[in-house]
Amino acid sequence: MLPNIFDVPGMGDHYLRENIELLEAFIEGYIPPGTSVKSLQKLQKDYGVSCLKKIYPNSSKEWAVTRVVFVASADQSLPTALADIVRRLLDPHDQATGHFKSNIDLFVVITKCDLVEGLNTSGTTGANMIKQDKFKKMENEVAEVFSIGGAMEQNSIRWQSYVDGRCLNDPYIDNIALKFVRQMMLPRRKRHQVETDKSALLTPQQRFLLKLTYVVNGMDPCQKFALVAVIMLSLFVYFVIA
Known part of the structure; x- marks a missing residue:
């Protein structure tokens, strides 16, 4: 091999x-x-x-x-x-x-x-x-x-x-x-059989979560507070309309 x-x-x-x-x-x-x-x-x-x-x-x-x-x-x-x-x-x-x-x-x-x-x-x-x-x-x-x-x-x-x-x-x-x-x-150690299906394909949800985590980690405290406020306001509006 x-x-x-x-x-x-x-x-x-x-x-x-x-x-x-x-x-x-x-x-x-x-x-x-x-x-x-x-x-x-x-x-x-x-x-x-x-x-x-x-x-x-x-x-x-x-x-x-x-x-x-x-x-x-x-x-x-x-x-x-x-x-x-x-x-x-x-x-x-x-x-x-x-x-x-x-x-x-x-x-x-x-x-x-x-x-x-x-x-x-x-x-x-x-x-x-x-x-x-x-x-x-x-x-x-x-x-x-x-x-x-x-x-x-x-x-x-x-x-x-x-x-x-x-x-x-x-x-x-x-x-x-x-x-x-x-x-x-030169062979140095015993080889192992290849395991299949190891490559991971990102789903749209995974891509979104990874990107969101990356963006949030780069925010300063004020930006994070503003983001939380926007999310809370959006949830409030959603439940009021529902």
Whole structure:
């Protein structure tokens, strides 16, 4: 069986509640395979943060994330806020047993390693080359943020790519790709049968209640008081006419 792959790019390095909710819903198996990330972000915009588990109230062990691939670039700073969000979502323990609540493998891919002095096999040179000490500092930061200091070789990979001027038949690059695929595809746990009918379709009533909740939460006290007054007046008029 081929894996379900969710690609969540361009979230930015910010502690945003929207990002936390989105990643949590994916990790815990609430989002059906094939669901567009942009459509989920639109739901958050329309109905506010915390709406996803109301719209998708059922989770499936078959949809739950089993591997997280965090991609960082050697020529940029590590997005520490986003990395910390991922780590915190993977770390929760069961209070009764002390065991991890999830069984998820984390893998960090560091790209642009062909620009690191002494690591590239193509003989690339130029002003954009990355000093080894700077790269090592980033790797140490990766190890610290994700708590993989003793398992960097097993949980991270220095990625090199075919770039301009590089031979299109480099066994070193091909071996990196094969190693990555092998580590991602190794069976780590017993799979569960997919449960059917997990995607939730919003009824008009549910859409109205979600929208109303979102609007009311954004009101100040005076606006909420005015809304209650209008509702009470409407009910009074209704019962008088009836």
